[in-house]
Amino acid sequence: MRIAVCVKHVPEGPSRIDPSTKRLDRSGEGALNHFDANAVEEALRLKGDSDTEVVAVSVGPQQALDSLRKALAMGADRAVLVSDDGAAGSDLVATSRLLAAALERESADLVLFGQQASDADGAVLWAAVAERLARPVVSQAMELSVGGGTVRVKRQTEFGYDTLEAPLPAVVAVSDAINEPRYPSLKGIMGAKKKQQDVLSLADLGVDAGEAGEAGSRTTVLALGEPPTRGDARKIEDDGNAPQAIVDFLAEKRLV
Amino acid sequence: MRFLVFAEQHEGEFVKNSLGVLSKAASVGDADAVVVGTEAGLAGGLGKHGAKVVHVAAGDALTPPLPQPRVDVLAKLAPDYDAVLFGQSVLAADVAAGLAARLEAGLNWDLVDVELQDGELVGKRPALQDSVLVEVGWKSKPGLALFRSGAFDPQESGGEPEVRDVEVQLEDFSTKVEMVEQAHAEESSGPSIEDADVIVAGGRGLGAPENFTLAEELAKALGGAVGATRAVVDAGWYPYSAQIGQTGKTVSPKLYVALGISGAIQHKVGMQSSGTIVAINKDANAPIFEFSDLGVVGDVHEIVPKLTELVRARKG
Numbered sequence: 207m208r209i210a211v212c213v214k215h216v217p218e219g220p221s222r223i224d225p226s227t228k229r230l231d232r233s234g235e236g237a238l239n240h241f242d243a244n245a246v247e248e249a250l251r252l253k254g255d256s257d258t259e260v261v262a263v264s265v266g267p268q269q270a271l272d273s274l275r276k277a278l279a280m281g282a283d284r285a286v287l288v289s290d291d292g293a294a295g296s297d298l299v300a301t302s303r304l305l306a307a308a309l310e311r312e313s314a315d316l317v318l319f320g321q322q323a324s325d326a327d328g329a330v331l332w333a334a335v336a337e338r339l340a341r342p343v344v345s346q347a348m349e350l351s352v353g354g355g356t357v358r359v360k361r362q363t364e365f366g367y368d369t370l371e372a373p374l375p376a377v378v379a380v381s382d383a384i385n386e387p388r389y390p391s392l393k394g395i396m397g398a399k400k401k402q403q404d405v406l407s408l409a410d411l412g413v414d415a416g417e418a419g420e421a422g423s424r425t426t427v428l429a430l431g432e433p434p435t436r437g438d439a440r441k442i443e444d445d446g447n448a449p450q451a452i453v454d455f456l457a458e459k460r461l462v
Numbered sequence: 463m464r465f466l467v468f469a470e471q472h473e474g475e476f477v478k479n480s481l482g483v484l485s486k487a488a489s490v491g492d493a494d495a496v497v498v499g500t501e502a503g504l505a506g507g508l509g510k511h512g513a514k515v516v517h518v519a520a521g522d523a524l525t526p527p528l529p530q531p532r533v534d535v536l537a538k539l540a541p542d543y544d545a546v547l548f549g550q551s552v553l554a555a556d557v558a559a560g561l562a563a564r565l566e567a568g569l570n571w572d573l574v575d576v577e578l579q580d581g582e583l584v585g586k587r588p589a590l591q592d593s594v595l596v597e598v599g600w601k602s603k604p605g606l607a608l609f610r611s612g613a614f615d616p617q618e619s620g621g622e623p624e625v626r627d628v629e630v631q632l633e634d635f636s637t638k639v640e641m642v643e644q645a646h647a648e649e650s651s652g653p654s655i656e657d658a659d660v661i662v663a664g665g666r667g668l669g670a671p672e673n674f675t676l677a678e679e680l681a682k683a684l685g686g687a688v689g690a691t692r693a694v695v696d697a698g699w700y701p702y703s704a705q706i707g708q709t710g711k712t713v714s715p716k717l718y719v720a721l722g723i724s725g726a727i728q729h730k731v732g733m734q735s736s737g738t739i740v741a742i743n744k745d746a747n748a749p750i751f752e753f754s755d756l757g758v759v760g761d762v763h764e765i766v767p768k769l770t771e772l773v774r775a776r777k778g
Binding site: 223299302327331341366368383426432456457 | 477527530551557562563564568570572588589592593597599600602605634641642643644646660696702709728738740742746753757759760768769771773776777
């Protein structure tokens with residue numbers, strides 16, 4: 207079996223939007239989107255001691271190799287990065303096209319995603335990728351098992367708990383409640399450097415420049431502004447008088 | 463501007479969030495709605511919220527709340543509209559994203575508002591922990607939009623809609639997922655958190671399940687209901703019916719008191735539209751303080767019993 211895990215390299219620390227490009231500034235330090243670590247962990251759990259191959263796949267700048275190496279250090283077998291100057295600024299439509307093109311080459315039985323990206327707060331990519339791959343998709347998985355050519359998922363929605371089944375090949379997004387991701391061991395970190403890491407360009411994927419980056423995107427950022435603020439927000443340290451301070455605050459707001 | 467709104471229903475009840483989006487759409491332009499997975503009987507309720515035409519698609523394959531068959535339905539209708547609008551939910555996000563790929567249509571998410579500027583649709587989206595408000599647009603027709611939970615309140619403005627049945631040929635891959643066991647909305651005991659004016663919610667910072675009595679006592683004193691984070695529900699400390707957040711309830715009480723809650727994004731999306739937010743947490747760097755009106759750095763076990771006493775005394 208082959209499992210592909212889709213991961214994102216996200217900015218670390220305080221982020222900013224570049225006023226000239228109106229895009230998130232991705233030039234600084236970055237890290238593996240922590241929600242994606244749950245997907246990597248789940249792939250490794252499913253692999254266990256079997257000969258299943260786990261491939262970590264990402265779309266992003268060259269620095270995204272750092273996050274792919276983290277996945278390799280955790281135990282993934284191989285990494286694929288789609289990276290091309292022409293891919294910068296891709297929205298959902300363009301990103302899903304690039305990722306689906308990379309996944310087509312892998313013919314994975316199972317494609318896993320984490321539950322959202324911590325930078326863009328997006329929780330949409332898997333459904334767009336599944337559509338392009340014409341595969342069944344299930345999101346918010348909190349328990350997952352594979353057997354007999356099907357994947358079985360227990361998940362939580364706004365209404366409670368569903369159990370779903372889909373035949374492989376399938377796409378599943380896992381919730382962060384599914385597991386506790388392992389920390390890479392020193393041996394894992396040393397070994398990651400030697401594992402296969404392929405970087406693919408748009409040309410390698412056979413995707414036209416007009417179908418990627420801003421040219422291939424169908425949304426646009428028009429302006430950046432100040433958000434409405436929470437009025438007179440305040441923060442206090444409890445010095446023993448916090449209960450009274452809270453009651454005074456509630457009384458002032460006419461809430462008690 | 464012609465809008466199509468995905469009117470989400472679960473076992474015959476409309477999701478309030480999607481009714482809010484419908485009301486908003488009807489105030490900006492001409493709004494139609496689409497209901498999938500139930501018979502036409504429900505459609506009249508959508509006219510009340512401003513829908514002129516209600517498209518109804520029903521059938522066995524469309525009954526379970528799964529996204530891919532819904533993409534097939536919306537893909538047939540969407541090309542006649544300028545924009546297709548969704549209220550955020552697990553189901554709606556998966557439908558919207560699948561539709562974006564199917565139609566090569568732009569999708570903007572986490573929007574809190576939408577307006578026309580020179581005849582063009584512009585969405586507003588707080589980003590980077592709500593530190594910046596981004597105005598976004600679309601380069602496709604239709605454009606797709608997902609609105610943050612609680613962005614708009616449902617308004618009653620319209621009358622009887624025209625109901626049209628939709629017949630759709632489903633894609634082979636759209637019918638592959640089988641719903642083995644479907645969640646049913648649970649009956650909870652005590653006051654419903656969705657209607658409560660005051661909510662006292664507890665998180666892992668309470669330390670142990672028995673400490674939920676702190677939240678219950680304070681809620682009782684304030685005349686409110688008790689909520690919980692996903693972490694404590696998963697740990698079995700409190701029932702799922704009290705869960706607030708991305709895969710729980712979305713609430714907007716007048717007062718929200720967060721006890722030992724760090725304020726992870728999954729929790730925030732379920733309560734950020736609350737009127738006044740008071741948070742008590744011993745970690746001064748907890749994200750919840752970034753969106754609280756009053757943040758108190760301190761020990762819930764010390765503060766809450768005294769606070770409950772003071773509230774009781776005040777209410778006499």
